[in-house]
Amino acid sequence: MKTDVLIIGGGLAGCATAYFLAREGIDVLLVERFDLNTQASGANAGSLHIQIPHDAFVTEGADWAREFAPTIRLMTESTKLWATIGAEIDCDLEVKITGGLLVAHTQGQMRDIGRKADIERRHGVNIEFLDRNEVRALAPYISDNVIGGAFCPDEGSANPLKATPGFAEAAMHHGARIMCNTEIVGLEDTSKGFVAQTTAGSIAARRIVNCGGADAGTVAALLGLNLPVEGHPIQVSVTEPAEALVPHLVYAAAEKLTLKQMRNGTFIIGGGWPATRRQNDNKLAVNLRSLRDNMRLALNVVPALADIHVVRSWPAIVNGTADWKPILGEVPGHAGFFMNMFPWMGFTAGPISALAVAELVMGRRPSFDLKRFSAQRYA
Ligand SMILES: Cc1cc2nc3c(=O)[nH]c(=O)nc-3n(C[C@H](O)[C@H](O)[C@H](O)COP(=O)(O)OP(=O)(O)OC[C@H]3O[C@@H](n4cnc5c(N)ncnc54)[C@H](O)[C@@H]3O)c2cc1C
Incomplete structure (x- = not known):
């Protein structure tokens, strides 16, 4: 051939x-x-990201973020292309650009968000710093214990x-x-x-x-x-469908979280929590501790999720570089x-x-x- x-x-x-x-x-x-x-x-969560991942910023540090930051422009351009490419290929990709909201529960997290936003702005990211009241006004579904955050209006989701x-x-x-x-x-x-x-x-x-x-x-x-x-096993969960509640892609500065509501009303909840490799056959499996901690965090950010059932969680390998x-x-x-x-x-x-x-x-x-x-x- x-x-x-x-x-x-x-x-x-x-x-x-x-x-x-x-x-x-x-x-x-x-x-x-x-x-x-x-x-x-x-198998992914369908988030269209532009912000530097907050958990990586915390663990890898500001020098890493400055090195990584030029990559943001590629993601910004890609998100623009997502918005138009569906029409060209004649496929409804369910692209939704309604913004990404990163929320903080502590003053320390607010300071980290501010340091990260300084780097992001230098690389052209459109990012607004929000206090407690501004978060409430933008996202009434967010928990009362959130004290502020950052909003990037150009982020969103599509259907993988x-x-x-x-x-x-x-x-x-x-x-x-x-x-x-x-x-x-x-x-x-x-x-x-x-x-x-x-x-x-x-x-x-x-x-x-x-x-x-x-x-x-x-x-x-x-x-x-x-x-x-690199290849790392991570996992994502989906809930049953619910009334429209969360228009944004939501992150938490506390720990790994991405949360969004898809067009069919289901919530996709993830953030890169580790999955497991079974010892007997080396197959991927959902890690129950990750699932518990991921859902606990989700509830701490969007309390109304307490009434909505998770119907499926799945593991998959994400490609990585150091x-x-x-x-x-x-x-x-x-x-x-x-x-x-x-x-x-x-x-x-x-x-x-x-x-x-x-x-x-x-x-x-x-x-x-x-x-x-x-x-x-x-x-
Ligand atoms: C659980 C999870 C959640 C994620 N969430 C998000 C998210 O919300 N937003 C985001 O931007 N990214 C997310 N990602 C990352 C994103 O999914 C991946 O970075 C992206 O899909 C990689 O695409 P790819 O085509 O390079 O790789 P893949 O989709 O893995 O495709 C590679 C293909 O190559 C094939 N292949 C490999 N070797 C060979 C060979 N020798 N011969 C023939 N075929 C071969 C494989 O079988 C595979 O089908 C997530 C990833 C995971 C696992």
């Missing part, structure tokens, strides 16, 4: 990259070892069950081919391009885009590259081999990362300069 561009991985990164290439008439073959959207892209399939459909509409249940098990860089060994035979490709998510490091290692991509920065673009010294790996918040950044990487693959100037996210930093 032959293709111009081989895309490895059928999550959001892979399917969106396939779309942005195929719409320009590029010959694309996407290979996925399972089915499309079965890993992080289909719709995004990747939507991009895949649109890519196929433009001629992209997709092979599922096929794993890439070997890669060779020959003088005439790449040869990929798969569980269904070999594929010759002029260029490759590695969209392997948490396994992007393993895929890169097939070419002898050492890219320290510095939280993405690995995007052509790998130096490996002409024709591109990375599209956005860690931790790759749902938010999926559309713009895919567009910019696709533009680089086509030899065009990218809509967003990806130089600072190059794999070069690991050389």
